[in-house]
Amino acid sequence: MNNIKHLIDPMDLSIMELEDILGLANDIMKNPKEYSHLLSGKILATLFYEPSTRTRFSFEAAMMKLGGNILGFSEPNSSSVSKGESLSDTIKIVSTYADIIAMRHPKEGSAKVATIYSSVPIINAGDGGHQHPTQTLTDLLTIKSLKENLEGHVIGICGDLKFGRTVHSLIKAISRYKNNKIILISPEELTIPQYIRDEILIKENIPFIEVERLEDVIDKLDILYMTRVQKERFFNEEDYIRLKDSYILDQSKMSKAKKDMIVLHPLPRVNEIAQEVDKDPRACYFKQAEYGMYVRMALILKLLEVR
Incomplete structure (x- = not known):
């Protein structure tokens, strides 16, 4: 698990990695068809404990345009969170179903905590008033x-x-x-x-x-x-x-x-x-x-x- 690359804070990425991602995004814009099946069979889990339109939809659209699938929730009351399930247990379970997780949470530091329990990459989609990389x-x-x-x-x-x-x-x-x-x-x-x-x-x-x-x-x-x-x-x-x-x-x-x-x-x-x-x-x-x-x-x- 220690070798898994997560994105919790913008500083998690080196300048070279930033430039690589921006360059790749630019190429995807120019040649979308070349990327349309690269993630066939892969699953993105979107765990949104806070309301979102653009961030959640853009993650889901991104995964689908890469040929992948999505699962998750946009309202924690529709999940076992409403029954009192801990964040650690949710992450442990979801990371056995998905290949990568995008999570938004109202508490600062929650995304960092999630990385401790996840067997797949975690993307911080916003943690309280802290970061939104x-x-x-x-x-x-x-x-x-x-x-x-x-x-x-x-x-x-x-x-x-x-x-x-x-x-x-x-x-x-x-x-x-x-x-x-x-x-x-x-x-x-x-x-x-x-x-x-x-x-x-x-x-x-x-x-x-x-x-x-x-x-x-x-x-x-x-x-x-x-x-x-x-x-x-x-x-x-x-x-x-x-x-x-x-x-x-x-x-x-x-x-x-x-x-x-x-x-x-x-x-x-x-x-x-x-x-x-x-x-x-x-x-x-x-x-x-x-x-x-x-x-x-x-x-x-x-x-x-x-x-």
């Missing part, structure tokens, strides 16, 4: 495809930076590439966790600033990464209501941005991007969701060591 692979593929490289960008990350696992994972990954500058845009209550600030940005000498107003910096950005304020991460509904409309990207703000800036969002959105922005050619979040399927296809092939 496959969304990060999606983000990197999107940036590389639309901006041609992963270096030398001014990246604005806006919204819920405290609880946003996609934000934490992206900062970890993008900090490994040269000459990127990060602008963190959030209300004071939702600023980036101290460990991300200290262990990644400061330790790795990544230039960054923190601001509260998107309007003050949007003209400087090459990439704007919007996020929603996540109701499910708040213990106090009053705090959520007070902060949920902190940032709304509309066409008025977009008019101040560079002509070649791209707007990304891990989705789902609530109201932080006005629908009028969807028509702007710089709005790339739906294309980003499509890239997510291809990069997950590449990742599954990589972890199952199939070429």
Whole structure:
């Protein structure tokens, strides 16, 4: 079991492995038929203890487009979890049925725990407010495809930076590439966790600033990464209501941005991007969701060591 390759944190992948996955995803996009039967007879288990649309569907679509099959649950109450089954027992059982497991769980560190009990590769599809490495692979593929490289960008990350696992994972990954500058845009209550600030940005000498107003910096950005304020991460509904409309990207703000800036969002959105922005050619979040399927296809092939 110790030799099994898992993906729990973006840093689990070396730069070479990252580039390999992104390159493979790009080739799959260009030549999908060549990959359509590579996983015939293989099974992906999707264990989603939290709601999901894009992540779960993109994993399932990825497996099916590779010729494989899927099993799993999208609601823990429909499984033996509702009877009190432990995570360790669920993983032990499911790993005897499946060749690879994608798991989303509300508790931080749950995916790491799952690797202890699994006899097959585990992919972290989001663990609480901690990490979301496959969304990060999606983000990197999107940036590389639309901006041609992963270096030398001014990246604005806006919204819920405290609880946003996609934000934490992206900062970890993008900090490994040269000459990127990060602008963190959030209300004071939702600023980036101290460990991300200290262990990644400061330790790795990544230039960054923190601001509260998107309007003050949007003209400087090459990439704007919007996020929603996540109701499910708040213990106090009053705090959520007070902060949920902190940032709304509309066409008025977009008019101040560079002509070649791209707007990304891990989705789902609530109201932080006005629908009028969807028509702007710089709005790339739906294309980003499509890239997510291809990069997950590449990742599954990589972890199952199939070429």
